[in-house]
Every structure is written in structure tokens, then in C-alpha cells.
Amino acid sequence: MVVVRSDKQRQDSKGFILSEKIMVTKSSLPEFQEYVSEIASIWDNHWLTNFGPKHQEFEKRLVEYLKVPYVSLFTNGHSALECALEALSLKGEVITTPFTFASTTHAIVRKGLKPVFADINPNDFTIDVHSVEDLITENTSAILPVHVYGNMCDVYAIDKIAKKYHLKVIYDAAHAFGVKKDGLSAASYGDVSMISFHATKVFNSIEGGALCFSDSYLKGALDEWKNFGIKNNESIEFVGGNSKMNEFCAAMGLCNLRHVNEEIEKRKKIVQRYRSNLSTIQGLRLCKIQEGVQENYAYMPIIIEDSFGASRDQVISNLNAENIYPRKYFYPLTSDFGCYDNRFNSADTPVAKYISDRILTLPLYAELPLNQVDKICTILIKSGR
Numbered sequence: 155m156v157v158v159r160s161d162k163q164r165q166d167s168k169g170f171i172l173s174e175k176i177m178v179t180k181s182s183l184p185e186f187q188e189y190v191s192e193i194a195s196i197w198d199n200h201w202l203t204n205f206g207p208k209h210q211e212f213e214k215r216l217v218e219y220l221k222v223p224y225v226s227l228f229t230n231g232h233s234a235l236e237c238a239l240e241a242l243s244l245k246g247e248v249i250t251t252p253f254t255f256a257s258t259t260h261a262i263v264r265k266g267l268k269p270v271f272a273d274i275n276p277n278d279f280t281i282d283v284h285s286v287e288d289l290i291t292e293n294t295s296a297i298l299p300v301h302v303y304g305n306m307c308d309v310y311a312i313d314k315i316a317k318k319y320h321l322k323v324i325y326d327a328a329h330a331f332g333v334k335k336d337g338l339s340a341a342s343y344g345d346v347s348m349i350s351f352h353a354t355k356v357f358n359s360i361e362g363g364a365l366c367f368s369d370s371y372l373k374g375a376l377d378e379w380k381n382f383g384i385k386n387n388e389s390i391e392f393v394g395g396n397s398k399m400n401e402f403c404a405a406m407g408l409c410n411l412r413h414v415n416e417e418i419e420k421r422k423k424i425v426q427r428y429r430s431n432l433s434t435i436q437g438l439r440l441c442k443i444q445e446g447v448q449e450n451y452a453y454m455p456i457i458i459e460d461s462f463g464a465s466r467d468q469v470i471s472n473l474n475a476e477n478i479y480p481r482k483y484f485y486p487l488t489s490d491f492g493c494y495d496n497r498f499n500s501a502d503t504p505v506a507k508y509i510s511d512r513i514l515t516l517p518l519y520a521e522l523p524l525n526q527v528d529k530i531c532t533i534l535i536k537s538g539r
């Protein structure tokens with residue numbers, strides 16, 4: 155049987171082809187037939203979830219690709235993060251960053267822990283290691299930093315602080331798939347690193363995520379935690395939830411993993427084009443390139459300084475007028491979220507506040523044509539004049 159996929163172009167009522175909206179990202183997909191071949195065996199074995207063959211193979215391939223001792227797959231990165239906090243039996247306070255996606259802070263709060271916000275550094279927007287130590291109290295049990303945009307935190311300094319005060323370190327490495335520092339995978343630092351395979355990330359399994367770690371005890375424990383705490387039919391060890399990755403997501407992960415290096419290479423060309431177009435523009439600031447870090451080109455954030463000549467919202471509205479949709483990642487700070495009802499004060503993290511008020515993340519995905527990058531830059535630069 156041959157399955158045919160229709161490839162319709164968007165047309166208006168008179169049949170004119172509409173110009174595509176350029177969103178901040180566009181999910182990568184393998185060739186249709188590649189995915190169909192990958193899932194065919196599921197129709198033979200009827201094994202849809204619960205640690206099936208695709209799940210097992212995907213875990214194995216990730217261990218090889220990421221060069222980490224253990225990988226445990228999850229339905230998504232957020233459940234993985236919550237599960238890590240449970241499995242490490244954390245209590246009290248967790249030092250973290252407010253300059254991140256909702257997931258990081260929500261995971262801490264949802265697990266009954268108290269987030270304590272450190273500031274970020276102004277070069278790469280990762281946690282400011284100097285402010286971490288001052289926030290440690292006798293109630294602190296862990297540090298939860300974020301490799302934001304795939305920029306690596308100062309893992310050595312964080313490791314030193316953690317050892318000195320006997321704290322656990324859980325990295326939110328949701329953005330850092332494929333990133334390496336000094337030749338080692340980003341996922342190999344800390345007690346546990348969480349990577350997200352959400353549709354919008356550099357590498358996706360539709361929805362999905364993983365925890366990476368080197369403690370063999372955690373492998374068994376996490377596999378139980380994500381499956382109701384079940385060890386075997388008669389022995390239930392933890393009050394766990396359900397966050398197992400299914401076979402269809404694992405199959406998508408297996409397909410996309412074959413192409414991820416190529417994807418990152420394509421992203422690199424786009425980021426280089428953005429950087430060469432924008433790095434000398436008065437009033438625009440780009441992330442500092444990190445020494446010794448092999449990037450994954452996950453995002454293209456820029457800071458629109460007050461000296462630029464146009465506000466961030468003005469820039470956004472000029473781009474929107476041309477069907478281009480950048481995003482304010484990350485604004486507002488999680489410490490300013492309405493759901494937290496003024497429990498936190500973002501004035502305590504002035505750098506994070508400054509960056510969040512001026513950040514704009516430009517469209518970036520493997521298939522974004524370079525002439526569109528130039529167009530985006532032209533509109534952006536013109537806005538400031």
C-alpha cells in the first residue's frame with residue numbers, strides 16, 4: 155500500500171498563493187515515508203506504550219548520541235523535571251532563575267518546594283553564580299539552573315558550590331540538546347539534566363523529554379516513578395504518576411535523531427547570517443558567544459537597548475505587519491507571573507528584569523531561507539532609524 159500525502163499551498167478565495175507566516179519556529183519532521191516505515195512494526199506487535207521496542211531503542215540511541223551513562227524517557231520535559239525533583243527527595247528551597255519558561259518554576263512549586271530566585275549574568279543570561287552562594291540557607295536542598303537558549307551555565311562554579319554545601323544540582327537543559335562544553339555533552343553535568351523533545355525544540359519527538367544522569371540507582375527509580383511507582387505486579391515502591399513516552403513519539407524521535415546533525419548545521423548558517431547582519435547595529439545586543447562550547451543554535455535572542463531608537467513593541471509591530479512573528483522569550487519573568495500573586499519580587503533580580511524587558515527572539519528554524527533572514531534584519535534595522 156502506498157500512502158500519499160497532500161502538499162497543499164495556502165490560497166486565498168481567488169486562488170492566489172498566500173505568503174507564509176514566519177513564526178518564531180517551525181517543527182522539524184522527517185520524510186513522511188520514513189516515519190511510516192518506522193511505525194510499521196507497531197501494527198505487528200500491538201505494543202503502543204509501556205517501555206516497548208521503540209522506547210528501548212530510542213533510549214539506547216540517545217545514550218550513544220549524548221554520551222551519557224543513563225537516559226530515562228518521559229512524555230515531556232516538564233514531567234521529567236517534576237519526576238527528577240521527586241526522585242531526588244528534595245525538601246525546602248531550590249535556588250533557580252526567573253529568566254526561563256514557566257515549566258522550570260512551576261515544577262518547583264508544584265512539588266511543594268520554594269523557588270528562591272538568583273539573578274542572571276548579562277553576557278549569556280544563565281544564572282549568576284556569584285549571587286547563588288548568598289542565597290543558600292539551611293533550608294536549601296538544590297540548585298536548578300537553566301542552560302537558557304542552549305547557553306551553558308558556569309557548570310564548574312555551580313559544581314563547586316553544590317559540593318561545598320551538599321546540594322543537588324538539576325539542570326533544566328530543555329534548550330541544550332546536542333550542546334557540548336569542553337567536549338562533554340551539556341546533559342552530562344549535575345546530578346540530573348532534563349532535555350525537552352517538544353515540537354518547538356531543536357530536536358523533537360512530537361512531545362517528549364528525558365532525564366540524563368550517571369547514578370545507576372536513579373535509572374531503576376525513575377523508570378518506576380514515571381509508571382505509578384510500580385516495581386513489579388505486586389510491589390509498588392513510590393507514589394508515582396504516569397509520564398511514560400509512547401511508541402509513536404519514540405518512533406518520531408528515532409527518525410529525527412538521524413537528521414539532527416544536519417538540522418543543527420542548517421541552523422548554524424542562519425544564526426551566522428543573523429549575527430553578521432546585526433552584530434554592529436547601534437542599540438542591538440546579541441548573546442556573547444561562549445568559549446569552548448559547541449552550540450546547537452536553538453534560538454536567536456537579541457536585546458533591544460533603549461538607545462536603539464524604537465521600542466521592542468514597535469519592532470514587533472513592524473515585523474507583524476510583514477507576517478513575521480518573533481516572540482518575547484522570556485517575558486515576563488516567572489517571578490512576575492500573576493499565578494504567583496506577588497509572592498516574589500522581580501526587583502531582587504535586576505539583570506533578569508532588564509533583559510526580560512528588552513529581549514526579542516527572532517524566527518529560527520532549519521528551513522528558514524537566508525533571504526528571509528535578510529528581510530527580517532532589514533525591517534528590524536529600519537525600525538531603529
Ligand SMILES: *Cc1c(COP(=O)(O)O)cnc(C)c1O
Binds near residue numbers: 329
Ligand atoms: C520547553 C521547556 C521546558 C518544558 O519542556 P516540555 O517538553 O515542553 O514539557 C522546560 N524548560 C524550558 C526552559 C523549556 O523551554
